[in-house]
Amino acid sequence: MKKCGFIAVIGAPNAGKSTLINSLVGSKVTIVSHKAQTTRNRILGVALKGETQIILMDTPGIFSTPKSRLEKNMVRQAWTSLREADGIMVVVDANRQSFDQATLILERLKDTEKRLILVLNKIDLIPRDNLLALAAQFAPLIKDRIFMVSALTGDGVEDIKAYWEEHLPADTWLFPEDQLSDLPxxxxxxxxxxxxxxxxxxxxxxxxxxxxxxxxxxxxxxxxxxxxxxxxxxxxxxxxxxxxxxxxxxxxxxxxxxxxxxxxxxxxxxxxxxxxxxxxxxxxxxxxxxxxxxxx
Ligand SMILES: Nc1nc2c(ncn2[C@@H]2O[C@H](COP(=O)(O)OP(=O)(O)OP(=O)(O)O)[C@@H](O)[C@H]2O)c(=O)[nH]1
Ligand SMILES: [Mg+2]
Structure with a gap:
């Protein structure tokens, strides 16, 4: 049975959203850098798992203080992409000191009826104990699942694919099998x-x-x-x-x-x-x- 759906990938700038999407798709569809605010617009990456087409929406990082017209529209773009999504994946850089931005995003999503998962990313950089403490801290805000991955090494990334394979609705595929992105x-x-x-x-x-x-x-x-x-x-x-x-x-x-x-x-x-x-x-x-x- 063919399945298909849209997943909005959101989070603070530099969390590793684009790296994760490239890893899920298995090919470079969206650019990555060590600087914040790399992604400027919504880009679709298409991942396949079995008979399921997982359409991932890369979005600009969300932050509370956008100043320029460009920044404001970037942040707006990230929020609007949620409307079209069947599921939401919030990506958090687990190696950060402050999780204020991620917490704000999750609080704003607390009443969503869509499936919502948290991805604690960059686990290659932190000790396991800290990671478990962090997952416990976020747990009250997450209604579905918490994943711990390294988008960089690929550790844990297959589990996310398996999760969406299980939970996306039966539907015809939106993209041809060999198309990995919507970007011309x-x-x-x-x-x-x-x-x-x-x-x-x-x-x-x-x-x-x-x-x-x-x-x-x-x-x-x-x-x-x-x-x-x-x-x-x-x-x-x-x-x-x-x-x-x-x-x-x-x-x-x-x-x-x-x-x-x-x-x-x-x-x-x-x-x-x-x-x-x-x-x-x-x-x-x-x-x-x-x-x-x-x-x-
Ligand atoms: N060590 C480590 N670094 C990572 C991992 N995932 C991403 N990075 C690095 O984090 C930085 C930001 O990655 P991006 O994928 O551009 O992050 P983003 O969330 O798309 O950022 P914006 O587009 O600016 O919002 C890059 O230097 C990546 O190489 C990971 O799992 N481990
Ligand atoms: Mg990005």
């Missing part, structure tokens, strides 16, 4: 470049950046030429992205291209350029292109 390749490739920027540039710079795929040309020999623009907000940010004699942007481009070759399984020519666009955070077109709302 133009957007995914821009995300990959943004991931390399998040992993290489520091402090506020990654947050001042938006990457857009401007052109995508496929050639008869199977190769693809991808042209991307990296928008920064200030003239002074441009030389940082370029680096001395262009070293930084070359490194970003080389790393992104390497990933794209793996993902697209064909030769890739990647062209990156940087443009100053002071008000990209107030450009409705960019929000629309990734499905984010454009409220104040």
């Amino acid at each position: 390749l133009r957007l995914l490739s821009a995300e990959i470049t943004r991931e390399e920027i998040f992993n290489r540039l520091h402090e506020e710079l990654p947050y001042a950046i938006w990457v857009e795929t401007e052109a995508w040309e496929e050639f008869k020999n199977g190769s693809v030429k991808i042209t991307q623009c990296i928008y920064v907000r200030k003239e002074s940010q441009k030389p940082i992205v370029l680096g001395k004699e262009g070293h930084q942007i070359k490194a970003i481009g080389a790393a992104s291209r390497k990933q794209l070759i793996d993902i697209l399984e064909r030769p890739v020519h990647l062209f990156l350029h940087v443009k100053v666009k002071t008000n990209w955070m107030d450009d409705p077109r960019l929000y629309k292109s990734v499905g984010l709302s454009f409220k104040e």
